[in-house]
Amino acid sequence: MEHDARGRAFSELLVEVFRLNGLLIAAGDELVRPVGLTSARWQVLGVVDHGPRGVSEIARTMGLARQSVRETAEALARDGLVVFQANPRHRRAKLVAITEAGRAALAYAEEQQVQWANRTAAASTLRSLQGAVATLRGLSGRLDDLGGEADGDAAGSAARAPAP
Amino acid sequence: MEHDARGRAFSELLVEVFRLNGLLIAAGDELVRPVGLTSARWQVLGVVDHGPRGVSEIARTMGLARQSVRETAEALARDGLVVFQANPRHRRAKLVAITEAGRAALAYAEEQQVQWANRTAAASTLRSLQGAVATLRGLSGRLDDLGGEADGDAAGSAARAPAP
DNA sequence: CGTGAGTTGACAGGCCCCTGTCAACTCGCC
């Protein structure tokens, strides 16, 4: 069997998504390196900035596995950007809370992100960006339906936080 | 500072790229699991299908670090999908060559990919897919320029192979 | 022919994400 026209365009899109994903993560890491963050830690920090959260709650918000967030949270704690604090509602499940240092790092990161986003997007038209968003959302939705449906911890979807 | 209109749309696009990237890798892994492949191994297999290649040459083709490809190649060799063969042009740098089992796995993978791509793309219009490709290519190009330029092993760009 | 620059394989160490498993904990339902 061969690709039809849309199948072919879709396959080209895949390649671009993979490439762009890699470049975006690299750019994000670069952006926040000065304050000792990475893209992953930044996202977690962005979630707990809205208030203390349990690890597993954060994972659900980000669409990741509990364990992934746990590792990231521990790294953030080692760096003093968050602290684990007692949870009145659950003895074992401590809450991840942002510290002053964490808030400062996050503020820096978000300021950098805004400038970088504006700069990078300047060469594209608003229409093309919005069009791409809509197309990608459509595909994500389709993959969510046809694909996943696993009964694991982290389902699909969820509203990823700050966005590097 | 705040996002301007395009900066905002771009930031939304980021989120979609991350999400879609994750879903695509998951879908690709799912697709080729029956023959013991993963997305990464599949891509390497796709490169060596065109003839034996050195690890470092493959890495350059795929835009990855040498070490990453080395690990993948060793996993493929353990599974008997490739073999390392002597290189007449370099005593240390053995060539990665696909085996019959590898060819069979690759054929299966590519057949699955075609069907899956056609099926997944069916709900989108050709225009929107092509538009998204163009937009993403533009952004990748921009990030390649402004961002990278590191002097490491794997530069940016390169023409990724089969495409899960 | 010999030497130095560049390429390559290999090892060490890190980051990020995942699954599987088990024990501790909470909470609703009987």
Next chain:
DNA sequence: GGCGAGTTGACAGGGGCCTGTCAACTCACG
């Protein structure tokens, strides 16, 4: 009050990607 279902933290192990470093190797240039 107690039991079971669901949630959670924690440990183990794995895949995939990266940088840094060193030694072996090739090749062109002098």
